[in-house]
Amino acid sequence: MIALVDCNNFYASCERLFAPQLNNKPIVILSNNDGCVISRSNEAKELGIEMGAPAFMMEEMLNRNQVAIFSSNYTLYGSISNRVMQTLNEFVPQMEVYSIDEAFLNLDQFKHTDLFQLAKKIRNTIILHVGIPVTIGIAPTKTLAKMANRYAKKERKAEGIYLAETQEQINELLAYTRVEDIWGIGSEHSKKLAQQKIFTAAQLISLSEEWIRKNMTVTGQRMFNELKAVPCIGWEWMPAPRKAICTARSFGQLLSSFEDIREALANYAGNCARKMRNQQSCTNLVQVFLQTNTHRTQDKQYFRSVNIQLPVATNDSGAIIAAALKGLRVIYREGYNFKKVGVMVLDLVPEQSVQLGVFDHTNHQRSKQAMAAFDSINTRFGKDIVRYAVQGYKKKWKLKQERLSPCYTTNINEVLTIKN
Amino acid sequence: MKPEILECAISLPLCGGGIPAGFPSPAADYALEDIDLAKYLCPKPGATYIVRVSGDSMNDAFIPENALLVVDRSIVPQNKMIVVAVLNNEFTVKRFISNSSGIRLMPESKNNKWKPIPITEGMDFKVWGVVTKIIVDALKV
Numbered sequence: 021m022i023a024l025v026d027c028n029n030f031y032a033s034c035e036r037l038f039a040p041q042l043n044n045k046p047i048v049i050l051s052n053n054d055g056c057v058i059s060r061s062n063e064a065k066e067l068g069i070e071m072g073a074p075a076f077m078m079e080e081m082l083n084r085n086q087v088a089i090f091s092s093n094y095t096l097y098g099s100i101s102n103r104v105m106q107t108l109n110e111f112v113p114q115m116e117v118y119s120i121d122e123a124f125l126n127l128d129q130f131k132h133t134d135l136f137q138l139a140k141k142i143r144n145t146i147i148l149h150v151g152i153p154v155t156i157g158i159a160p161t162k163t164l165a166k167m168a169n170r171y172a173k174k175e176r177k178a179e180g181i182y183l184a185e186t187q188e189q190i191n192e193l194l195a196y197t198r199v200e201d202i203w204g205i206g207s208e209h210s211k212k213l214a215q216q217k218i219f220t221a222a223q224l225i226s227l228s229e230e231w232i233r234k235n236m237t238v239t240g241q242r243m244f245n246e247l248k249a250v251p252c253i254g255w256e257w258m259p260a261p262r263k264a265i266c267t268a269r270s271f272g273q274l275l276s277s278f279e280d281i282r283e284a285l286a287n288y289a290g291n292c293a294r295k296m297r298n299q300q301s302c303t304n305l306v307q308v309f310l311q312t313n314t315h316r317t318q319d320k321q322y323f324r325s326v327n328i329q330l331p332v333a334t335n336d337s338g339a340i341i342a343a344a345l346k347g348l349r350v351i352y353r354e355g356y357n358f359k360k361v362g363v364m365v366l367d368l369v370p371e372q373s374v375q376l377g378v379f380d381h382t383n384h385q386r387s388k389q390a391m392a393a394f395d396s397i398n399t400r401f402g403k404d405i406v407r408y409a410v411q412g413y414k415k416k417w418k419l420k421q422e423r424l425s426p427c428y429t430t431n432i433n434e435v436l437t438i439k440n
Numbered sequence: 441m442k443p444e445i446l447e448c449a450i451s452l453p454l455c456g457g458g459i460p461a462g463f464p465s466p467a468a469d470y471a472l473e474d475i476d477l478a479k480y481l482c483p484k485p486g487a488t489y490i491v492r493v494s495g496d497s498m499n500d501a502f503i504p505e506n507a508l509l510v511v512d513r514s515i516v517p518q519n520k521m522i523v524v525a526v527l528n529n530e531f532t533v534k535r536f537i538s539n540s541s542g543i544r545l546m547p548e549s550k551n552n553k554w555k556p557i558p559i560t561e562g563m564d565f566k567v568w569g570v571v572t573k574i575i576v577d578a579l580k581v
Contacts, residue, residue: 040526040568106486149487149514151568429489435508438524438531440495 021135021158021185022251023125024165025108025142027101028153028173028180030121031059034100035090037151038428038436046087050075053270053420054091091421099429103150111142116256124162126255139181159184159193162253163246166203167193167221190249194222204243209236221247261299261368267291268362272420274313275358281310282348284417286410289344289363293337296365297391302333302374303365306340308347313359322358324351333374336387337394340365341408361417481573487514489569491524491531498522498533501548507576509533511569522571527557528564533571 027033031049036042046063050056056074057064067085069078075089082089101120108115114126130138139156146154157169164184171193172182184190200210202221212235218224225247232244242252267288275281285308296302309325328343344363376384397406404411426434482488489511493503501522503509509524517523523536525545534545534557543565547554559565 040531041529043529103486110486149484151513432490432508436489436491436531438491438493438495438533440493440497440503440533 021127021130021160022162022165023112023127023135023139023142023156023158024118024162024169025104025123025125025146025154025156026169026173027104027121028155029059029061030101030152031090031092031097032061032064033152034093034097035088035425036061037100038425039088042088046085047090048075048082048087049090049092050423051092053272054422055270058092089423091424093425093427095427095430096425099427100150100152104146104152104154107146107149108142111138111145114255114257124165124255127158135185136181136183139183140179143180153180155180157182157184159190160249161246161251163203163243164190164193164249167197167201170201171196191222194225194247195220197221199224202243202247204239209240212236261301261370263368264364264366265292265295265368266362266364267295268309268360268364269417269419270360271358271417273416275416276354276356278348278352278354280414280416281352281358281361282345282410283412283414285344285348285361285363286341286408286412287404287417288361289341290337290404290408290411292363292365293335293340293391294395296335296340296368297395299368300371301368302335302371303340303368304330304333305366306330306343306347307364307366308344308351308362309364310348310351310358310361312356316357316359319357320355322353322356326350332377332380332382333369334382334387335371336391338408339382339387341410345410481510481575484512484514488512488572491533493533496551497547497549497554498535499549499551501535502574502576503533504576504581506580507574509571510573510575512572513569515570515572517567517570524568524571526564526566526568527559531568536567 032047035047035049044063045061046067046069047061048057048064048069049059051058054075056072057069058071060069060071064087067087069087075082097120104121105115105117105123108123108125112125112127112129114129116124116126118124127135127138135158139158143154143156146152155169155172157165157167157172158181159165159168168182168184172180175196176182182193184193198220199205199213199218200207202224213219213224216227218227225244227244229241229244233241236244245252269288271284275284289306306328307325308328309323311323312319312321314321326347328347330339330343334340347363348361394406398404426436428434428436491509491511493507493509494505496505499505503522511524515521517536517538519536519538521536522533524531524533525536527545532545535548537544537546543559545557545559547556
């Protein structure tokens with residue numbers, strides 16, 4: 021059996037943990053640059069606030085209903101997520117962290133355990149120890165566990181758990197779930213199914229496997245078997261190292277000058293290099309792109325990208341930043357209001373299998389040592405405490421985060437202060 | 441996977457002093473790991489939060505202004521423990537008294553303006569966590 025544990029309204033719950041005055045009050049969290057709504061408390065959902073709704077268009081409505089608004093504080097959410105995952109791990113060592121607020125647990129070791137009682141214990145422990153409410157769905161496959169979780173959220177609010185163990189319990193799920201709400205079914209396929217008068221998961225499994233494979237490819241076939249309680253989606257204990265890493269963000273304000281954009285790009289490139297070192301990969305292909313804001317029709321529009329090839333694959337911050345800036349010099353044009361710059365490192369190869377060049381005179385050992393020192397200083401004393409000069413301090417590009425909560429758990433100067 | 445939470449392992453050397461090269465250290469057979477202050481202060485990082493206190497309502501309970509409190513949420517509050525509570529949607533730090541006459545939150549202060557708070561029905565009251573350690577910057581008191 022497999023459990024899917026999902027934190028309820030995770031970002032809003034994290035904010036509420038340190039702000040009890042927001043209990044029973046509507047809360048929304050905004051995306052980077054305070055653009056649109058990415059998380060809502062139940063009270064905010066009841067007000068009819070939609071996911072993805074642009075904040076600037078509802079300012080009046082948010083104020084009128086006294087909705088608490090937060091910029092996204094990923095440092096805080098990441099730290100609370102670690103606590104949730106660590107607590108889960110103490111119960112079930114075999115687990116797969118699926119996202120910041122979800123994890124699959126492999127319950128195969130609990131053959132003679134009452135799984136409902138186990139789920140109850142897990143749920144109570146997380147709310148007590150960490151302070152975050154979770155919902156748990158348990159079923160024979162990942163797809164059904166997802167479905168059981170969704171069912172628990174909607175129909176078992178008080179317990180927060182749904183166990184789909186017997187065929188009867190599974191059937192209840194299948195009859196309840198509409199095809200567009202099945203994990204992994206896109207809008208194309210749900211339209212196709214609607215034409216066949218197939219609206220629920222229960223109707224879907226009455227189709228022949230042949231029809232599914234023909235019309236919904238191998239992925240559809242896998243989902244079909246998962247619904248029939250045959251596990252087809254494997255476990256990913258460790259996230260696979262990424263083949264490409266991209267850092268691209270919209271600026272907090274429109275930027276035109278080369279120097280301002282260069283500062284942003286140098287920081288993004290440094291970020292990519294650090295992430296490559298974390299997963300021990302190197303790149304020899306750096307892509308840079310630069311674009312204006314397509315929504316500002318009054319502005320001249322521009323989009324261009326360029327690839328920079330490096331002679332030897334590297335993850336040295338200096339080398340990656342230099343390559344990115346070389347790319348920027350190629351694509352930058354004066355006289356535009358730019359909205360976004362980005363850098364992507366592609367074709368990542370493992371550090372140990374880097375091919376050295378004949379004419380390459382870089383001292384790789386020295387670069388490696390320098391980067392190790394660079395990373396350990398920054399881990400200990402704070403991100404970007406040591407930086408390349410070109411990364412700068414002007415930060416005109418910095419995200420708009422006007423309603424950021426304190427980093428309660430990661431910065432001793434920002435811990436919760438209790439007036440006593 | 442085991443995510444680390446409190447990454448501020450502080451090590452204090454138990455024995456110092458350089459040993460000239462070539463001589464085997466007489467301490468080698470007795471070597472033990474340095475004291476891990478983080479582990480001592482926070483044995484259960486997954487259930488522990490740190491908060492700061494401003495105000496004098498607990499200054500007679502070793503909690504001066506600006507003290508940092510280590511708060512463990514996994515401990516069930518018992519009579520006479522110091523707790524972080526949420527009372528009518530506000531945080532407060534007080535001594536938790538639970539006996540036959542009910543639950544009270546007791547201040548412990550040289551300032552006598554602070555009075556005991558009996559918890560009655562209809563009050564919105566919850567213990568948020570139990571205070572396990574108090575950290576005071578001795579250079580700043």
